[in-house]
Amino acid sequence: MTITMKDIAEIVGVSESTVSRAINNKAGVGAKTKEEILEVAKKRNFQPNRLAQNLAKQETNVIGLLLPDISSLFYSDVARGVQDYATKEGYQVIVCNTDDNKEHEINYINWLKSNKVAGMIFLGGGLVNNEIVKLGLTDYPIVLANRLVEQVTLPSVLIDDTSGAFKATEHLLDKEYERIGLVLGPANSWQSQNRLQGYKRALQQRKIDYDSNLVLNKSWTRKSGYQGFLELMDLEDPPRAIFAANDLIAAGVVEAIKLGGYFIPHDIAVVGFDDTVVTSVIDPPLTTISRPMHQLGVKSANKLLSLIKEENFSQEIEILESELKIREST
Amino acid sequence: MTITMKDIAEIVGVSESTVSRAINNKAGVGAKTKEEILEVAKKRNFQPNRLAQNLAKQETNVIGLLLPDISSLFYSDVARGVQDYATKEGYQVIVCNTDDNKEHEINYINWLKSNKVAGMIFLGGGLVNNEIVKLGLTDYPIVLANRLVEQVTLPSVLIDDTSGAFKATEHLLDKEYERIGLVLGPANSWQSQNRLQGYKRALQQRKIDYDSNLVLNKSWTRKSGYQGFLELMDLEDPPRAIFAANDLIAAGVVEAIKLGGYFIPHDIAVVGFDDTVVTSVIDPPLTTISRPMHQLGVKSANKLLSLIKEENFSQEIEILESELKIREST
DNA sequence: TTGTATGCGTTATCAT
DNA sequence: ATGATAACGCATACAA
Numbered sequence: 001m002t003i004t005m006k007d008i009a010e011i012v013g014v015s016e017s018t019v020s021r022a023i024n025n026k027a028g029v030g031a032k033t034k035e036e037i038l039e040v041a042k043k044r045n046f047q048p049n050r051l052a053q054n055l056a057k058q059e060t061n062v063i064g065l066l067l068p069d070i071s072s073l074f075y076s077d078v079a080r081g082v083q084d085y086a087t088k089e090g091y092q093v094i095v096c097n098t099d100d101n102k103e104h105e106i107n108y109i110n111w112l113k114s115n116k117v118a119g120m121i122f123l124g125g126g127l128v129n130n131e132i133v134k135l136g137l138t139d140y141p142i143v144l145a146n147r148l149v150e151q152v153t154l155p156s157v158l159i160d161d162t163s164g165a166f167k168a169t170e171h172l173l174d175k176e177y178e179r180i181g182l183v184l185g186p187a188n189s190w191q192s193q194n195r196l197q198g199y200k201r202a203l204q205q206r207k208i209d210y211d212s213n214l215v216l217n218k219s220w221t222r223k224s225g226y227q228g229f230l231e232l233m234d235l236e237d238p239p240r241a242i243f244a245a246n247d248l249i250a251a252g253v254v255e256a257i258k259l260g261g262y263f264i265p266h267d268i269a270v271v272g273f274d275d276t277v278v279t280s281v282i283d284p285p286l287t288t289i290s291r292p293m294h295q296l297g298v299k300s301a302n303k304l305l306s307l308i309k310e311e312n313f314s315q316e317i318e319i320l321e322s323e324l325k326i327r328e329s330t
Numbered sequence: 331m332t333i334t335m336k337d338i339a340e341i342v343g344v345s346e347s348t349v350s351r352a353i354n355n356k357a358g359v360g361a362k363t364k365e366e367i368l369e370v371a372k373k374r375n376f377q378p379n380r381l382a383q384n385l386a387k388q389e390t391n392v393i394g395l396l397l398p399d400i401s402s403l404f405y406s407d408v409a410r411g412v413q414d415y416a417t418k419e420g421y422q423v424i425v426c427n428t429d430d431n432k433e434h435e436i437n438y439i440n441w442l443k444s445n446k447v448a449g450m451i452f453l454g455g456g457l458v459n460n461e462i463v464k465l466g467l468t469d470y471p472i473v474l475a476n477r478l479v480e481q482v483t484l485p486s487v488l489i490d491d492t493s494g495a496f497k498a499t500e501h502l503l504d505k506e507y508e509r510i511g512l513v514l515g516p517a518n519s520w521q522s523q524n525r526l527q528g529y530k531r532a533l534q535q536r537k538i539d540y541d542s543n544l545v546l547n548k549s550w551t552r553k554s555g556y557q558g559f560l561e562l563m564d565l566e567d568p569p570r571a572i573f574a575a576n577d578l579i580a581a582g583v584v585e586a587i588k589l590g591g592y593f594i595p596h597d598i599a600v601v602g603f604d605d606t607v608v609t610s611v612i613d614p615p616l617t618t619i620s621r622p623m624h625q626l627g628v629k630s631a632n633k634l635l636s637l638i639k640e641e642n643f644s645q646e647i648e649i650l651e652s653e654l655k656i657r658e659s660t
Numbered sequence: 661t662t663g664t665a666t667g668c669g670t671t672a673t674c675a676t
Numbered sequence: 677a678t679g680a681t682a683a684c685g686c687a688t689a690c691a692a
Contacts, residue, residue, distance in 0.1 A: 001469065004669060015679045020671065030677055045466070047444040051385040052669030055684050060381070070400065070425075071410035071624070073607070080401035083427055092441065095400075095425055097413055111422065114377040136375070222611050251611040259588070277403070281552050281581040281611045294401070334685060345663045350687060360661055382685030385668050 003044045012036050023048070054116065061091045063304060064112035067123040068100045073276055074293060078123055078145065081297020089305055091118065100125045109135055119304045122147055123297075141307040145300040155307060157299045157318045161191065164289040164322030165198025168243050168271045171287070171324055173206055175269060177241035179214060183228035183253065184245045187217040195245045195273065214239055218249070225252025233260070241269040241330075247278040247288060254282050254329070269330040284328035291322045333374045342366050353378070384446065391421045393634060394442035397453040398430045403606055404623060408453055408475065411627020419635055421448065430455045439465055449634045451475055453627075471637040475630040485637060487629045487648045491521065494619040494652030495528025498573050498601045501617070501654055503536050505599060507571035509544060513558035513583065514575045517547040525575045525603065544569055548579070555582025563590070571599040571660075577608040577618060584612050584659070599660040614658035621652045 005019045012019070014033060021029045022037040023046070029037075040046075054060045065082050067075045079095055086093045094117070096108040105125070112120060119141030122132075132142070132154075144156040172180050182199050184192040196215065203210055213235055218224035225244055229252070232238055244250035250272030254264065262268050264284055272279065275290035299318060335349045342349070344363060352359045352367040353376070359367075370376075384390045395412050397405045409425055416423045424447070426438040435455070442450060449471030452462075462472070462484075474486040502510050512529050514522040526545065533540055543565055548554035555574055559582070562568055574580035580602030587598050594600060594614055602609065605620035629648055 001466070006669075016670085017672080017680080018678060021678090024671085028677060033677080047440060049385075049669050050445045051381050051390070052684090053671075055379075055381040055385055055686095056669075056671040058671095058684070069410065070413065071406045073403070076401045076406035079425075080399065080427060083400065083425070087427075092424055092426075092445075094422055095409075095413070096422075097410060097417075110377060115380045115422075222613065226613075248610065255613065277606070277608065278611050280578065281608050283552070283556075283585065336685075346686080347664080347688075348662060351662090354687085358661060363661080379685050382668090383687080385670090386685080386687045388668065 003046050004049070005046075008037060008040050008044070008046060011040050058116075060116050060118055062094060062115070062117045063091055063301070063308075064094050064096060064108070064117045064120040065123060066096045066098055066105060066108055066120060066125070068125045069097055070095055075123060077293035078297040078300075081294040081299075082121060082123075082301045083297070084294075085298045085301035086305070089301075091301075091305065093301075098125055102131075106131075106135065109137070113140070118308045119143070121145055121300050121304055123300070141304055143300050143304040143307065145296055153316060155303055155316055157296055157303060157320065159291050159293075159296055159320045159322060161194040161291075161322070162198040162201070164273065164291065164324075165195035165243070165245075166202045167198075167322065167324045168273065168289050169199045169202035170205075171326070171330065172241045172243060172269060172271060173202060173208075175241070175330060177239070177269060178208055179211070179237065179239040179241070181228075181232040181239035181242040182215045182245070183225055183232075183242065183249050184215065184217050185220040185224075185249075192217065192245065199243065220246050220248055222248050222252035222255070225249035225254075226256045227252075229253045229256035229260075240267070241271075243271045243273075245273050247272045247274045247276050247282075247286065250286055250288070251278055251282055254286070265328070265330050271330055275325055282329075287327045287330040288325050289322045290325050292320050296320055333376050334379070335376075338367060338370050338374070338376060341370050388446075390446050390448055392424060392445070392447045393421055393631070393638075394424050394426060394438070394447045394450040395453060396426045396428055396435060396438055396450060396455070398455045399427055400425055405453060407623035408627040408630075411624040411629075412451060412453075412631045413627070414624075415628045415631035416635070419631075421631075421635065423631075428455055432461075436461075436465065439467070443470070448638045449473070451630050451634055452477055453630070471634055473630050473634040473637065475626055483646060485633055485646055487626055487633060487650065489621050489623075489626055489650045489652065491524040491621075491652070492528040492531070494603065494621065494654075495525035495573070495575075496532045497528075497652065497654045498603065498619050499529045499532035500535075501656070501660065502571045502573065502599060502601060503532060503538075505571070505660060507569070507599060508538055509541070509567065509569040509571070511558075511562040511569035511572040512545045512575070513555055513562075513572065513579050514545065514547050515550040515554075515579075522547065522575065529573065550576050550578055552578050552582035552585070555579035555584075556586045557582075559583045559586035559590075570597070571601075573601045573603075575603050577602045577604045577606050577612075577616065580616055580618070581608055581612055584616070595658070595660050601660055605655055612659075617657045617660040618655050619652045620655045622650050625650055 005016050009016045009019045022034040070076055083093050098105040121143045123145040144154050216228045218228050242253050244253050257268050272286045272288035275288045279286050335346050339346045339349045352364040413423050428435040451473045453475040474484050546558045548558055572583050574583050592598050602616045602618035605618045609616050
């Protein structure tokens with residue numbers, strides 16, 4: 001069923017090397033011979049065996065993408081970005097779900113290596129850098145996406161969460177709100193910390209004092225938003241604008257506001273963070289911070305491929321900005 | 331840097347075939363020789379070159395997964411299921427985003443074929459069956475996941491949407507509601523049609539007359555749910571239970587109910603469909619139909635691998651049931 | 661038990 | 677312009 005170059009060579013009555021040259025469009029084949037070969041190849045639907053091809057060329061057009069979980073809202077978007085760019089450049093990508101399990105990660109890395117992939121992207125998660133080095137990956141094209149490592153610096157693409165929070169806060173500040181409630185997730189999560197930092201920086205820029213009473217550390221849930229709003233309203237001088245550190249929290253805030261009989265944004269303004277589907281459940285449409293997830297994938301793949309092709313003109317670390325999406329809640 | 335069997339053979343002072351046998355745990359190697367070989371292999375961190383291995387064995391441990399879009403909520407879950415099962419069985423999967431574009435699909439299929447994948451899963455989307463056959467895939471292990479084709483029957487795994495709607499309706503019927511409002515998506519979508527069919531079947535079973543006034547065809551949005559509820563309330567004899575054909579619609583229904591001053595489920599009961607993240611935004615927690623998406627992936631991969639291993643004991647078409655998740659909205 | 665030889669389907673380096 | 681040949685790294689049938 002499946003035909004090889006050898007077969008074509010026999011049919012046309014030439015050598016395998018001539019067939020190879022003709023099919024790969026290389027110089028050194030008579031016009032007529034070439035035509036004949038291509039005709040047979042097309043007619044018999046010849047497909048080169050990539051395994052043999054890659055083995056001979058000592059290179060592949062496959063890259064590996066390691067991430068915690070492809071079914072996550074965040075990572076699947078990034079993965080799509082990686083695939084879009086890679087495909088466009090003639091590469092395929094193998095997605096490996098590590099579940100943040102170090103053992104899984106190592107197994108996958110070994111599998112990818114033995115399959116001679118052209119390079120790898122490590123998205124999120126947290127394999128310590130030393131171990132990556134130990135796995136002999138230093139001489140391997142690698143890009144880190146949204147994953148910071150200490151010590152050794154590897155080419156990376158990151159999304160700047162802090163500046164996202166900065167923009168959200170700044171936006172409310174622009175709207176003349178000076179006291180802005182902030183409902184965060186747990187205090188020990190770095191997401192909370194980054195977003196708090198952005199919030200503080202925005203206040204600082206406007207020379208507005210930071211009031212810790214306005215900042216609540218809760219969890220990343222709708223319920224937290226609901227309760228958080230009630231707590232903020234209990235303050236002596238309650239805020240008339242609220243920055244919810246993710247969309248789920250924002251949903252809770254919005255619901256509490258509406259059930260309290262207030263109007264958005266007339267009485268109280270709300271900004272969310274993430275721009276997930278959750279946004280579509282909220283009325284009025286939520287002003288929120290949109291993180292360039294697809295873009296993160298595209299840029300990472302872009303960086304990796306230029307590494308592979310040794311066009312190392314891309315800077316080591318690239319930082320992507322989040323975008324403020326102004327809708328009707330502010 | 332990377333070591334081959336040839337190198338090991340030289341180091342130990344045996345032939346390549348002996349090394350191959352030792353490493354692949356095959357009979358016919360002296361215990362001592364084997365030990366020596368394995369030691370060197372381990373020490374030098376030998377990784378067999380899969381390209382060469384596959385080329386020699388004329389088989390690979392890679393399967394292709396074609397789907398419209400990995401970043402979609404639904405498909406990414408299924409993909410995860412495929413990967414989980416495949417990985418467990420020692421296979422890797424290549425995900426290809428077709429965007430329902432026929433040309434893309436054909437390109438991917440050709441790429442997968444030339445890479446000698448062991449088999450493919452076609453998830454969703456719609457390449458006509460004839461074309462699949464034309465691509466010479468009939469002699470290729472293939473499984474269709476949630477994609478029905480006419481004519482030729484290929485091994486398939488499907489999720490029975492109709493029975494999901496049946497269960498949702500039955501549940502409300504069990505709660506003694508006889509008049510049940512149904513808010514669907516567009517009338518021409520087969521999702522709407524299936525869900526309507528399940529609804530009707532449940533009524534029929536209880537010998538309850540179908541009242542078309544209770545059934546609304548709108549769109550798959552929150553807004554539709556909101557308006558749908560208002561329309562239903564305008565009826566002479568409004569329903570006290572509502573089946574929303576997806577979670578987004580349910581979210582709108584719930585909001586309208588609450589803003590109308592009614593209580594859920596005391597005054598009005600609501601059932602959704604999909605069990606997506608949207609559910610977590612709704613208060614009270616929504617009773618909904620959960621489709622076994624991850625399971626769909628697992629079963630598809632399972633079927634494909636048994637096809638590959640020629641253990642064709644699995645039935646041609648497998649149907650997966652949806653599950654009723656009873657929470658607090660009913 | 662071990663080694664030799666050959667093949668897997670290409671690519672690439674020589675000759676001719 | 678074309679062909680013979682080796683090489684890529686491994687598996688395997690056949691000898692020894």
